[in-house]
Amino acid sequence: MGTIVKVKASDPFPCDLLLLLSSEANGMCEIQTKNLDGETNSKVKKPDKDVHRLAHNEHDVLTKFNGALIECEQPNEFLYTFNGNLTMPSLNKGAPLPISESSILLRGSSLSETEWVYGIAIYTGHETKIMMNSTGARVKKSDVEKKTDKYIILLVLIQTTICLVAGVIYSLWENLQGDKLIYLNLNTNGESEDVFKVGAQSFGTWFLVMMNFVPISLLVCLEMVKFFQGSFIQMDYRMVCPQKGLNAVVQSSNLNEQLGMVHFIFSDKTGTLTQNVMEFKRFSAGPVSYGKNDPQLIEYPLGVSNVNFEDEAAFQHLENKEAMNHKRIRDLREAIAVNHLVRAKNFEDPDGTPYVAYNATAPDELALVNGARHLGFEFLEEDEGTYVFRIDG
Numbered sequence: 398m399g400t401i402v403k404v405k406a407s408d409p410f411p412c413d414l415l416l417l418l419s420s421e422a423n424g425m426c427e428i429q430t431k432n433l434d435g436e437t438n439s440k441v442k443k444p445d446k447d448v449h450r451l452a453h454n455e456h457d458v459l460t461k462f463n464g465a466l467i468e469c470e471q472p473n474e475f476l477y478t479f480n481g482n483l484t485m486p487s488l489n490k491g492a493p494l495p496i497s498e499s500s501i502l503l504r505g506s507s508l509s510e511t512e513w514v515y516g517i518a519i520y521t522g523h524e525t526k527i528m529m530n531s532t533g534a535r536v537k538k539s540d541v542e543k544k545t546d547k548y549i550i551l552l553v554l555i556q557t558t559i560c561l562v563a564g565v566i567y568s569l570w571e572n573l574q575g576d577k578l579i580y581l582n583l584n585t586n587g588e589s590e591d592v593f594k595v596g597a598q599s600f601g602t603w604f605l606v607m608m609n610f611v612p613i614s615l616l617v618c619l620e621m622v623k624f625f626q627g628s629f630i631q632m633d634y635r636m637v638c639p640q641k642g643l644n645a646v647v648q649s650s651n652l653n654e655q656l657g658m659v660h661f662i663f664s665d666k667t668g669t670l671t672q673n674v675m676e677f678k679r680f681s682a683g684p685v686s687y688g689k690n691d692p693q694l695i696e697y698p699l700g701v702s703n704v705n706f707e708d709e710a711a712f713q714h715l716e717n718k719e720a721m722n723h724k725r726i727r728d729l730r731e732a733i734a735v736n737h738l739v740r741a742k743n744f745e746d747p748d749g750t751p752y753v754a755y756n757a758t759a760p761d762e763l764a765l766v767n768g769a770r771h772l773g774f775e776f777l778e779e780d781e782g783t784y785v786f787r788i789d790g
Contacts, residue, residue: 399467401458413525414502414516415483416444417462422780424449425740426502427756433448433476433505433527441738444500447488449710458515461487467517469496472524476503503527510742510756512685536785539652545619549611556610564600565771569591621664623650676705677768680726687711697771699746700754700756703764704771715773726772733771734776734786737762741778753777 401417404410410428419426427439445447452458462485469481479501482493502516505527520526538546572592627650630636634647674697679688692707714720715727739757746752757763766776775787 398518398521399759401462401515401539402518403455403513403515405500405513406508406511409507410504410516412504412518415450415467415496415504415519415781416442416500417515417517418444418454418458418513422511427509427758428502428506429509430503431502432507438760439509439756440758442500442502445483445494445496447494448483449487452515455515455561461485462517465517467496467519467635468493469519472520472526472529474526474529476526476530491501492718526536537649537651539655541619541654542651545615549616552610552612556604556607560600560607563603564596564598567599568596571595602664623653626650626653674703675764676703677764677771679704680711680729680768682722682729685710685714685722687726699750699752700744701767701770702754703760704767704773706768711772712770730769730772730774733765734774735784737766737776739766739776740765741776743778 402411402414404414416424417425418424423443425441425443427441429437430440431437444452451461464485465488467481467485469479477498479496479498483496484491484493488494490694501513501519504520504525508514522528524738571590572595606784627647630647630653633645637643638669642744678692679686681687687706687708687710695705695707697704711726714722717723717740737757739755740761741753741755744752744754755763755766755776757766770776773789775790777785777787779785
């Protein structure tokens with residue numbers, strides 16, 4: 398703990414870190430937490446304002462934080478809470494600076510849409526929050542496997558019972574009749590053997606003879622069938638994502654035969670079973686609804702995404718100041734373009750033409766801000782609370 402760590406884009410965080418500096422001008426960074434909470438949307442983390450003012454480059458991080466003291470709670474499993482203080486003579490006039498969860502980078506998440514970040518290790522190894530939450534994997538069994546296990550246990554009990562009865566009968570028979578049947582050579586020492594010893598030996602002999610009671614090959618065949626079923630699922634050309642070209646991935650083949658028994662699926666999250674794609678297609682301003690249900694394919698400028706809007710009336714009302722809905726549409730697009738948590742980034746196309754693209758933690762925000770941009774109210778950048786827009790440019 399206390400080590401300063403640098404993490405680059407797309408790399409996972411090796412431990413729980415306190416964010417100090419990022420490649421972004423405002424110190425923020427985006428992380429992917431799908432391995433922690435299953436959410437595929439990016440999340441934004443930002444350092445404390447005083448920390449951000451203190452560290453401007455790599456040299457500042459490595460020199461100005463020497464001697465820093467971090468006091469924090471005992472390791473626990475709560476992912477969304479953190480209580481601690483950062484104390485430095487050059488920070489906050491030497492007074493303890495509270496640390497919130499918004500500046501903590503947890504192990505199990507990874508850096509995305511950010512070139513690099515620096516952080517101080519807080520929890521490592523088994524004390525990290527993801528390790529405190531880890532539990533043993535629950536074994537999932539299909540109905541066929543459950544029934545097979547029950548039948549095998551029943552067969553073993555039947556086999557044990559038969560062998561036990563046979564062993565008892567044999568030991569009694571040898572004790573009563575063994576001396577009379579000299580030709581069987583049952584007693585070579587001329588002394589009578591212990592009944593329990595004879596019964597135990599006979600039980601073991603019968604158990605070996607009846608080993609075919611338990612169909613070991615059945616379990617092997619079931620596993621082989623499931624393996625080939627999983628291979629066929631991964632090779633199915635009808636189960637390929639057309640956008641990314643990804644095939645289905647079989648993580649476990651234990652429940653293959655259960656797939657054909659599914660009739661209804663109940664889910665509490667919209668993104669679990671759907672694409673979770675948001676598009677700006679329609680909007681209402683006052684009594685008028687704009688947009689078409691089946692718009693034609695429109696070529697949008699570079700950087701504009703999540704927009705599928707077509708309605709000439711909306712643009713005519715925007716241009717005509719005398720139109721009844723002119724002010725309502727302008728107020729609506731302004732409200733959409735201003736109230737959001739979207740980040741704007743500058744890019745260049747292969748020809749060197751600059752353009753702005755947006756990143757957002759929620760796809761609905763991304764669609765709304767791009768929709769306002771399509772209507773002429775473009776968000777350009779944000780720097781420490783100052784927002785820059787281009788209107789009807």
